[in-house]
Amino acid sequence: MHHFRFENIWLLSHREKKARHVKFHPRKNLLRGRNHTGKTTLIRSLFETLGATPHGKLESWDDNAVCLLEFSVNGEHYFALHQDGRRALFDVESNLLISTSKFAEWSKRFCEVTEFNLVFSDKSESKVVPADPACFFLPFYVNQDGSWQSEWNTFDGIKRFSSPFGPILEYFTGVCPPEYYRARAQKSQDAKVLEEHRREYRLLERAIERFGRTIPLTGPKVSADNFVAEIAQLTKEVNELNAHQEKVRSVAVKEQELVSSLDHQIRMADEALAAYESDAKYLRAGGAAPLICPTCHAEHEKPFLDLLQFAEDARVLRELAARLREDSAEVRRRCQTAFSELNSLNENYLRISRLLDTRKGDLKFQDVVGSIGAEAAFAAFDSERKELQSAIDAAVLTVNALEQKMKDLRSPKRTKAILAEFRDFYVAGRIALQLRSVDPSRMKLTARPALSGSGGPRSILAYYAAIWRTAQGKTGTYDIPVVIDSPNQQAQDDINLPAVLQFIAKDLPADMQLIVGLETPTDYAFDREVHLEDKFAMLREDEWEAAQLTVEPLLEKMYSAMLSRPAR
Incomplete structure (x- = not known):
């Protein structure tokens, strides 16, 4: 299983000469503050820096602000820098790995670093396209503007893919794990090699047939x-x-x-x-x-x-x-x-x-050259035929083995077991969140609940939690931070809101990283709490100098690399 963690974030506004640095705990983090104190801004910056733009807009925020995010993948640390659509990635020694304003280039490098190999068909179903950072975070971010309803509206632009939500959930829950897509990619390459060998073989057979009609193996067999x-x-x-x-x-x-x-x-x-x-x-x-x-x-x-x-x-x-x-x-x-x-x-x-045309007795030199050449040609043809057939046989065995591996990874028995686990988690979540029990036997991974009233957000939370628990299970593929902003949706009363907070603080998997944005204090303990107190003033003057010393050298490297790149 791959482990992804948020480590540190620095936000800077050159216009205001203010900054903010937040360090995240590897387990439970609470961002607490009233409306307009910057919880959503800070949370959105985590994803926007990495190329995933959440749904909705920010109010009274410097669009030219700089964000530096430190994250880790399987213990290896990276720094992602973002300013107004321009991004750069650095290793732990601050060596520049990529600097670009093109989303496709950034998305490709992000997927390489995280080994995220999910692919989709495009809207026209004509070609295969790779997933992007929004797909990577989609099941693990519950935002205020698009996640608490019955449709997937968490990130902008994700619907450019053809039916993306099912494959994303199957990928992270293990129904179609990364090994499946690695086998699929390898099979595609080997199938192309096989087809090329077969095409060459067909061409060789036609060449032998035409050559045999033109220069038959008859005539003089003499010494040259x-x-x-x-x-x-x-x-x-x-x-x-x-x-x-x-x-x-x-x-x-x-x-x-x-x-x-x-x-x-x-x-x-x-x-x-x-x-x-x-x-x-x-x-x-x-x-x-x-x-x-x-x-x-x-x-x-x-x-x-x-x-x-x-x-x-x-x-x-x-x-x-x-x-x-x-x-x-x-x-x-x-x-x-x-x-x-x-x-x-x-x-x-x-x-x-x-x-x-030179003659030696009754023979012309042309006859001897033709006879010797024909014998050599047919011998070469036969040798080439044997080599191609051997290559075809080896490629067929490889493709068949990969097909079997893909079939095993997505066997009905395996899929049924994963869905049963997901459904059990959903039922348990509903009970913990004080919702009535339902029959989940026909429930699919993509079946987001559509309840109205205060029960709607709680059923959505139970649904997300079932995905998180399944992804953390034995068939899961990635351990990705869960971010919830904010659990107090649609006026939860004094009975249901404590149940929601208890469920988040105690019932979710203990090993995953959790970041929660909340308006009011809570009695439930979090490993790290960040208090945001001033409206429209999440950035602070007293953090400007230290943050600038950290961020400016990387910002200079990013722009130096962009300016030195030849125009295309």
Whole structure:
């Protein structure tokens, strides 16, 4: 099982010269504060920094604020930096791993670091696309704006995938674990190799058939000793011909490309010169109205110096056009020479043809070469056929083994056991949250409850908790922090709210990291509590200097890398 943990977060506003640093406990964390004190801002920053944008908007928040998040994957620490869509990732030694403003590049690197290999079909069902950070956190974040209802609205943009919620839940609960997707990816690669081998085999069979019709294995079976000198001469002639032909062909291709480039430059120069002539005629026209700026509508005179400079530009352009035409003529001449030389190579081919017509008694040299060549060709064909068949057999065995592994990982028996465990957890959660018992026998992983009134949020919480407990079980794949903001939904009364808080504080898996945003104090103990007291003032002046010393060096590295990257 992979373990992911939030370690530290720094938030900075250069506009306000304020900052906030929060260190997270590996177990239970409570962020306590009234409305507008920054709980949601701090929680949202955890996910936005890593490329998952929660549903909803923040009020009175500096959109250009910087967030640095330290997180760990299986004990290995990383730092993620985010400012207004630009992100960078650093290792524990502050070495830059990636700096980008492109979401796809960031998402790919995040999935590599976390080994998150879930894939979907796109909306058109035409290709396979990888999941992103929002998919990684979706089952483990309950936010105020989109998670407490009967639909999945936690993160923006996740519906760009085709039916993503089922595969996400199956991935984390173990119905379709990472091993399944690794086997699927490997099978896809091996299947392509197998198909390529089969395609080559079919081509080889057709080549053998055509070759057999053209050059049958009949004719003279003689020694080539009488033709040793002719063979040596033939070899020499062919090698010289090939070398010379390749050299001349390369020159001809380069000259053709240069001619095309010069023609394009000449056309551009001619078009620019035509525009200059038209503009110069207008500027010299007597009694013409002054020039008016199309933006600010200011009037500009046409002084003599401007006209003179304009004429000078036209003169330089004319000289350039003339030189380009001279260069083009010279290159065309060289190109024609190269093509003439290629045509002259036919004489070499005629000499080789005459050599093949050489006779020794009743046999021509052509006959001996053809007979020996046919025997060698058929032998080579047979050897190639055996090698391809061996490769095909090995690839078939590999693909079949991977198919069986995928079938075992998603067997009906395994799926049934995981669903039974999930349903039991859901029923137990409903009872603990003081909801009536239900029959879960037909309940699916994606079946979010749709109760109205105060029972709605509690049934949603029981549903999420069943997913978390299943993911933490023996078939689970990832241990990811659970973040709840905020459990007091739809006016829970003085009986139900304590039950909700007790369920969160005591009934959830003890080993997972928990971050809860709450408006009021609670009697239940958390390993670390952070109190947010001032409205619209979550950042503090007294933390600015220390946070700046931590964040600024990484921020400079991120922008230096972006500025040094060549424009594309």
